Amino acid sequence: MAVAPPQEPKRSRRGETSRAAILNAALELFQEHGYEATTMRAIAERAGASLGSSYHYFPSKEHLVLEFYRHTHVLHVAAISPLLAREKDLAARLRGTVRAVVITCEPFHAVAGSIFSTVVDPSSPVNPFGAASKPLRDEVIELYAGVVQGSDARIPADIAEQLPLMLWLYQMAILYFWVWDGSPGRLRTLEVIDETTDLIVRLIGLANLPVLRGSRRRVLNLIKSIVERPSAA
Amino acid sequence: MAVAPPQEPKRSRRGETSRAAILNAALELFQEHGYEATTMRAIAERAGASLGSSYHYFPSKEHLVLEFYRHTHVLHVAAISPLLAREKDLAARLRGTVRAVVITCEPFHAVAGSIFSTVVDPSSPVNPFGAASKPLRDEVIELYAGVVQGSDARIPADIAEQLPLMLWLYQMAILYFWVWDGSPGRLRTLEVIDETTDLIVRLIGLANLPVLRGSRRRVLNLIKSIVERPSAA
DNA sequence: GCTTCAAATTGAACATGTTCAATTTTACGC
DNA sequence: GCGTAAAATTGAACATGTTCAATTTGAAGC
Numbered sequence A, B: 001m002a003v004a005p006p007q008e009p010k011r012s013r014r015g016e017t018s019r020a021a022i023l024n025a026a027l028e029l030f031q032e033h034g035y036e037a038t039t040m041r042a043i044a045e046r047a048g049a050s051l052g053s054s055y056h057y058f059p060s061k062e063h064l065v066l067e068f069y070r071h072t073h074v075l076h077v078a079a080i081s082p083l084l085a086r087e088k089d090l091a092a093r094l095r096g097t098v099r100a101v102v103i104t105c106e107p108f109h110a111v112a113g114s115i116f117s118t119v120v121d122p123s124s125p126v127n128p129f130g131a132a133s134k135p136l137r138d139e140v141i142e143l144y145a146g147v148v149q150g151s152d153a154r155i156p157a158d159i160a161e162q163l164p165l166m167l168w169l170y171q172m173a174i175l176y177f178w179v180w181d182g183s184p185g186r187l188r189t190l191e192v193i194d195e196t197t198d199l200i201v202r203l204i205g206l207a208n209l210p211v212l213r214g215s216r217r218r219v220l221n222l223i224k225s226i227v228e229r230p231s232a233a
Numbered sequence C: 001g002c003t004t005c006a007a008a009t010t011g012a013a014c015a016t017g018t019t020c021a022a023t024t025t026t027a028c029g030c
Numbered sequence D: 001g002c003g004t005a006a007a008a009t010t011g012a013a014c015a016t017g018t019t020c021a022a023t024t025t026g027a028a029g030c
Helices: A015-032 A039-049 A051-057 A061-086 A092-118 A134-149 A157-180 A185-207 A209-227 B016-033 B042-046 B050-058 B059-084 B088-118 B134-149 B157-180 B184-206 B212-227
Strands: none
Touching: A015 A039, A015 A051, A015 A061, A015 A092, A039 A051, A061 A092, A061 A134, A092 A157, A092 A185, A092 B088, A134 A157, A157 A185, A157 A209, A185 B212, A209 B184, B016 B042, B016 B050, B016 B059, B016 B088, B042 B050, B042 B184, B059 B088, B059 B134, B088 B134, B088 B157, B088 B184, B134 B157, B157 B184, B157 B212
């Protein structure tokens, strides 16, 4: 199969600005008022478009959330890039990366609950386990693969294989905690991140103990079987 | 403060049948068509009530889901009662209990996704971590306390203190997996339950190893601090 | 320049969760 | 029995996500 040419997609650039305007208006309004309080009509109005036009570019309001999520991911990647370039210690890399997630999202904390609610919903088309979010999900998992591989830690191959996916799940758990965190400046979440990232690295080290070999193999096989045999038909 | 008398609540029994009819209609329709496909108007109609009446008894559609959840809990308790009465092995008790959860919920699997979506939503008033669901949550945690205490396993006190809560969380994770499980008869979920419950019991046993003492204490302290210092102000 | 067709745009219409002011019913003191 | 206040009931009205048929726009082919 020949590689496609740089493909200036022929049917582009006409509605490109409309799409961008709508998306931009949505991101702004989500940050200002949260997900539920933002109406599709308000998005269309701020974008200078019509209600129907918004639906022409985005199948549903939830798809706009997916774009919001992607937006924060870009910010996150930019935020941790210097750290990943210089730091070699796995615990420090992991701590910095996960800290950066919540710090990046901090401006949106007030509205994050309403945004994440849509994302966790199993019946939502933009659910993180669903097909629509696979590209972004893979990017995040890849990011954690980089966090691990760029460190000087020696991770056994069987663990290294599943670790990025597990760290992605871990990040989601932290975010779920963060959404609930009412402490000032979300310091509580940062404390929990510090403690859990350190524990994770420590437990990976302990996994080499002979007494733990059996359980380790079982756990990893279980994870592997779940990932490889996706239950969603 | 004097204990209240058996308290035939004086303002009762008038709307009692209305309330019951509405709840009943809701449970039926949720099972038949799922959460989203069931309209409040349809519930009112089947109950022989008016739309406004439904809102008189239940503040929102989501509160009806909480009742649905309570309903399945009652079925679950009834289902595992014989097992808990005779079985003493912890792994067997745990496996049977969690298996019973998904078996009890199996008739609703097709609609469970739409129902659980509401429940996981952090901004929902009936979120399992929220205040509205505390009574039911405490019941389930208590149930798992019974699963552990009724066994012949010797659980160290520090672990036993946090274990029921952890098992409640574990059950929620299993339910989330089950919602996504597309395998025939949800056999996949049962396999995962068998493997994970066995692993849990095994890991509890391993937690006594001297090398794991430090991490064990840290993990338990972390859990404790999270539970005792609820982040939701 | 004209034709043509797909993309883009529009806003009315619809479905549904929720609110609320008004009305009816019920229980209770007299 | 009567009056009254609280509870229960009602359905119209509202807000908002979504759909859709109709219209407008813009570029490519001639």
